[in-house]
Amino acid sequence: MNPLHIVVCGSVVPDPLQTIEPLAGLAGPALKNELLLPAIFDPWAAHALYEAAALAKQCTGSQVWLVSLGPKPKLQQVMMSLAQKGAFTPVFLYGPAHGFADSHATAAVLADAVAAIHGIDRSRLLLFGGWESASRGQGVTLQMIGERLGIFDQFQGVDRFTVRDDGSFEVWERIEGGKHLVSLCSGPPALFGWATGERGEPRNDPQMGMKNMRSVLPALQQAKPASLAADGLQYLDVRLPSQQRATRVVRDQSPEAIAEEIFAWLQDG
Amino acid sequence: MATTETILFLAHPEPSGLLARASLEGLAVAQATAAALGVPLIAGLFGADVHIATSSIGACGAGRFLAVEAPDFAEPRYATDAAAAEALARAASATVVIAAHTSRLARVLAGVALRLNGRVDTHVNAVDYRSGLAVTRWFYRQRIEGSLRRTQRPWFLLVDPGTALAFSAAPATVELEPVAVSAPSTHTRVTGLHAPSPAEQTIRPEADLLLVAGAGWTRRQKDGQTHTEDAEQLILDFLRLRRASLGSTKSLTDMGGQGQPVLPFLSHLNQVGQTGSTPRHRKGLSTCCHGEEPHVVGWRFIRERRAVNLDPNCGWARGKADVLYVADAFEVMRHLNRLAAAKVEEAVP
Numbered sequence: 001m002n003p004l005h006i007v008v009c010g011s012v013v014p015d016p017l018q019t020i021e022p023l024a025g026l027a028g029p030a031l032k033n034e035l036l037l038p039a040i041f042d043p044w045a046a047h048a049l050y051e052a053a054a055l056a057k058q059c060t061g062s063q064v065w066l067v068s069l070g071p072k073p074k075l076q077q078v079m080m081s082l083a084q085k086g087a088f089t090p091v092f093l094y095g096p097a098h099g100f101a102d103s104h105a106t107a108a109v110l111a112d113a114v115a116a117i118h119g120i121d122r123s124r125l126l127l128f129g130g131w132e133s134a135s136r137g138q139g140v141t142l143q144m145i146g147e148r149l150g151i152f153d154q155f156q157g158v159d160r161f162t163v164r165d166d167g168s169f170e171v172w173e174r175i176e177g178g179k180h181l182v183s184l185c186s187g188p189p190a191l192f193g194w195a196t197g198e199r200g201e202p203r204n205d206p207q208m209g210m211k212n213m214r215s216v217l218p219a220l221q222q223a224k225p226a227s228l229a230a231d232g233l234q235y236l237d238v239r240l241p242s243q244q245r246a247t248r249v250v251r252d253q254s255p256e257a258i259a260e261e262i263f264a265w266l267q268d269g
Numbered sequence: 270m271a272t273t274e275t276i277l278f279l280a281h282p283e284p285s286g287l288l289a290r291a292s293l294e295g296l297a298v299a300q301a302t303a304a305a306l307g308v309p310l311i312a313g314l315f316g317a318d319v320h321i322a323t324s325s326i327g328a329c330g331a332g333r334f335l336a337v338e339a340p341d342f343a344e345p346r347y348a349t350d351a352a353a354a355e356a357l358a359r360a361a362s363a364t365v366v367i368a369a370h371t372s373r374l375a376r377v378l379a380g381v382a383l384r385l386n387g388r389v390d391t392h393v394n395a396v397d398y399r400s401g402l403a404v405t406r407w408f409y410r411q412r413i414e415g416s417l418r419r420t421q422r423p424w425f426l427l428v429d430p431g432t433a434l435a436f437s438a439a440p441a442t443v444e445l446e447p448v449a450v451s452a453p454s455t456h457t458r459v460t461g462l463h464a465p466s467p468a469e470q471t472i473r474p475e476a477d478l479l480l481v482a483g484a485g486w487t488r489r490q491k492d493g494q495t496h497t498e499d500a501e502q503l504i505l506d507f508l509r510l511r512r513a514s515l516g517s518t519k520s521l522t523d524m525g526g527q528g529q530p531v532l533p534f535l536s537h538l539n540q541v542g543q544t545g546s547t548p549r550h551r552k553g554l555s556t557c558c559h560g561e562e563p564h565v566v567g568w569r570f571i572r573e574r575r576a577v578n579l580d581p582n583c584g585w586a587r588g589k590a591d592v593l594y595v596a597d598a599f600e601v602m603r604h605l606n607r608l609a610a611a612k613v614e615e616a617v618p
Contacts, residue, residue, distance in 0.1 A: 014409075022413050029415065043544045099408040100415070103379075104388060134410050134544070138391050140379030147380040153457045154347040156376045159537070172463060175372040176289075178472025178538045179464040181345060186456040196537035196544065200523070232388070232420035236403055241414050241569070244588035249581055251595045258594045259604030262554065262575060266478060266511065267612075269551075 001167040003061030004188060005120050006052040008088070009110055009129040009142060010045025010066070011097040012074045014038070016134065022238040028230060029100040029238040039074045041082050044130025048194040050202055051161065052128050053086025058163065064088040065120070067113050069106065069226055070097035076220055083212035084204040090212075090219040091117060095226035099135035100235065105228040107144035114149060122149070124188050131156045131193030139193065146191040153185050156193040274308045274402065274422075277363035278331065279354060281315055281345075281373055282322035290475075293435035295369035295428045296329055298396055300436065302367065303330075305398040311335060313357035313448075315350070317343035320445070327441030335360050336445045341452035345373040347380070348455035354381045356450035363423050365402065370427040378425045387423035394432045411547050411569040430474075431549030431570065471508055471515035471534055478513040479550040479571060480504070481541060484520040485557025485579070486532065490599065501532050503602040510609035514550060516541040516567065518558055541567025555590070556598040559583050577601050 014020055014037040021032040031037065041049070049066060056062040066088040068075060075092055091113055095101075114120070114127070127146055132139040139156065146154050157174030164170060167187050172180040174195050250258065278299035280292040288296075296312075303310035310330060314322055315337035323334050337353040354377055358366055368374045370391055382389035394414075395405040403418040404426060464470065486500040508515055517532075517539040524531050541548060545567055553571035559580060568574060568589070576583070576590040577598045594601065 016410070020409055020412060022408075022415075099413070104383075107383075136408060137410055138379075138389075139375055140382075140389050140391060143376070143379040144383045147383045152348045152351070152453065153455060154376065154380070157372060170460075173372070173376075174538065175345075175462075176291075177464070177474055178470060179462055181372070181459065182461050182463050183346070184458045184460050190456070196540070234418050234420075236416040236418060238408070238413060238415040240412075245574070245591055247588055247590050248592045249595065250592060251581060253594070253596070255596055255600035256604050258577070258596050258601050259608060262577075262594070262601070262605055263608040263612075265573075265575065266552065266554075 001059055001163060002124060003063070004055065004059050004126055005063055005065075005124045006056060006126045006128055007065045007067055007114050007117065007120070008045065008049045008052045009068070009114070009127070009145060010042045010048060011068050011070045011133070012039040012078045013042045013097070013134040015040050021240060024238070029235050031098055034098060035071060035073065039078050041078050042130050042133050042135070044132060044134070044194055044196070046082070046130075046201070047197045047199070048128040048130055048192070049082070049086060049088065050199050051194060051197050053088070053202070054199060055161070055163070056087070065091055065117055067091045067093075067110060069093040069095050069110060072220055072223060075223075079213070079216045080209075081204070083216055084206060084209035085202045087208060088212065090216050092219050092223035093226040094223040095228055097135065099133070099137070100238070101136070101228050102230045102233050103136055103138045103141045104144065105230065107141045107148065109226040109228065110141070111145045111148035114145065122189055125149070125151070126188050127151060127191040129193055131158070131195055142191060142193050149189075151189045151191045153190040154193075155183065155185075155191065157195045158192045159195050159197055161192060274306055274364045275362055276303045276308060276310050277358060277361040277366045278310065278312045278329075279357060279366050279368040279374065280312070280322070281350075281371075282319055286318065286321035287325055288322050289369065289371060290435050291369035291371055291430035293326075293437070294430060294433040295367055296326055296436040297433045298428050299367040300329055302365070302396050302398055302402070306402070311361040311363065313361055315342050315353035315357060323443055323445055324440040326436060326438075327443040328438035329436055333361070334443045334445050335448050337448050337450050339452065344459035345376070346455060346457050346459055347377055348453045348457065351377040351380050351384070352450055352453050354378060355384050356448050358385060358423055360448045366423055366425045367396075368425070368427055370429050375427055378427060382423070382425045385423050386421075387425060388419050388421045389425040389427070390417070390419070391427040393426045393428045396426065396428075407569075469534060472538060473512065473514040474548065476512055476514040477551050478511055479516050479548055479553045480507060480513045481516040481518065481553060481555040481558055481568070482521060482532065482535070483518045483556060483558030484524065485559065485598065487521065487524060491597070496599065497532065499599065501534070503599065503606060504532065505534065506606045507602060507609065510606060510613055514548065515539055516545075516548060518542065519544060556602065
């Protein structure tokens with residue numbers, strides 16, 4: 001099949017094992033000590049990148065770009081490991097990547113960045129990303145980038161993507177009740193918001209990492225600042241949920257007695 | 270902010286012809302919002318045939334019932350669904366569009382909002398109308414909760430399932446106003462659904478109970494051996510007897526890709542937490558789970574939580590579960606299944 005131009009959009013999020021706390025900032029809510037929190041690449045976007053790298057290998061001549069908006073130090077930290085997972089050309093924008101930034105403004109700057117990629121052929125474009133981020137979790141940014149770029153074959157919650165001999169794609173999207181919707185798309189341009197996919201995290205490839213980092217570092221230096229205006233969006237309150245429960249710890253009961261207690265609880269109501 | 274809102278409830282029928290429960294919950298939110306603000310409510314439905322669905326909500330108090338109806342709009346597909354939703358929002362001159370967060374609507378409404386120069390917020394948990402319209406939603410995968418409002422209109426709100434009581438009333442005949450829209454060209458054709466057979470299906474959103482299986486089920490047990498087949502049987506028996514839904518931790522689903530012993534019926538679709546789902550069931554029973562924050566995230570909306578775990582210092586013991594049983598889950602589940610089987614036998618005449 002014809003070589004593909006695959007653009008993956010994704011950014012950094014705080015490591016989910018870290019405790020996070022919201023903070024009222026001058027420009028709206030933010031995370032306390034955001035720049036000190038260890039970051040990872042957004043998990044679902046990472047799956048999109050792994051799938052893109054594998055697809056590019058499968059279709060000779062294909063290219064992968066990674067378009068990422070975030071704070072420079074965090075992007076640099078995360079790229080050190082991400083660069084070892086697959087070959088890509090980085091395109092960075094310097095700006096906020098926290099969950100309270102407006103998705104509409106984010107989509108606008110990312111769409112402009114994709115459109116400005118030198119040498120990209122929109123007729124061969126596959127736009128990849130996570131179906132939701134682990135920060136804002138709206139699941140709308142990628143969709144709006146697609147609209148702005150005139151891509152009207154869009155799929156969300158993608159778990160499987162198969163290229164057929166005629167160049168068409170079979171796509172499995174997650175829907176309710178543990179099912180998948182199966183569609184056939186005749187070819188690019190198309191947009192895929194990835195869920196987990198079927199591919200595990202690739203092993204680190206230090207050689208690929210070194211190769212990627214040669215373009216990552218200049219791209220970080222050249223990253224343009226992106227201003228995300230939150231016009232019309234007003235946060236009234238941002239808070240941590242109360243989650244403390246008075247847990248009763250049962251230590252010295254037999255499995256039979258525990259099973260009976262659980263059974264009675266399940267029967268109740 | 271617009272001083273007068275017009276609220277559009279947007280929905281699509283299921284293959285049965287009726288609206289999904291999530292849509293009926295969305296309708297209840299739209300109804301309550303319109304009533305509280307004293308503004309008109311309009312219902313807009315799209316699909317191949319929306320008559321049965323429209324009649325089923327005929328008593329919802331909507332002033333108009335708009336319909337985009339044609340075979341082209343039967344299948345869930347971005348290009349056609351977006352065109353239908355756009356036409357309905359324009360025909361209603363809606364300033365606020367309220368819909369359920371179904372996979373079908375979540376796929377298109379951000380794009381539609383952009384076409385109409387509006388805004389969209391998804392995973393809405395509550396709509397507050399005490400001083401203007403505001404919504405509550407979660408950030409950072411249910412770890413931070415926030416309330417916000419927007420001045421731009423139209424404002425599309427996708428309401429999470431399980432956050433409101435579903436609209437319920439006897440069917441009523443209504444006059445449908447057809448909205449003309451020609452289906453746009455698309456390169457996408459829906460070819461079908463893929464679902465495990467009912468016997469294999471372990472995800473049951475309507476179930477009262479969520480059983481969460483953790484990686485401990487595949488670890489070495491007291492005798493130094495793994496007992497994955499026993500674990501499989503115990504879990505599947507429990508799901509069958511209790512009609513429960515099954516969730517799993519990331520570590521357990523990831524094992525499949527790492528060549529370790531796995532429970533073969535588990536997939537990433539079962540996964541709850543940061544990179545999984547956040548299901549809403551009334552009760553939750555976790556077994557052999559040792560996760561802390563990412564794990565709790567998956568359980569955010571489970572009202573009554575109990576856990577069976579060998580580790581009394583597990584994250585669950587620190588204010589996350591109502592009861593933590595420090596015990597061997599294999600033994601507890603074996604007894605539990607006996608009790609459940611006896612109950613099932615009792616029920617059979």
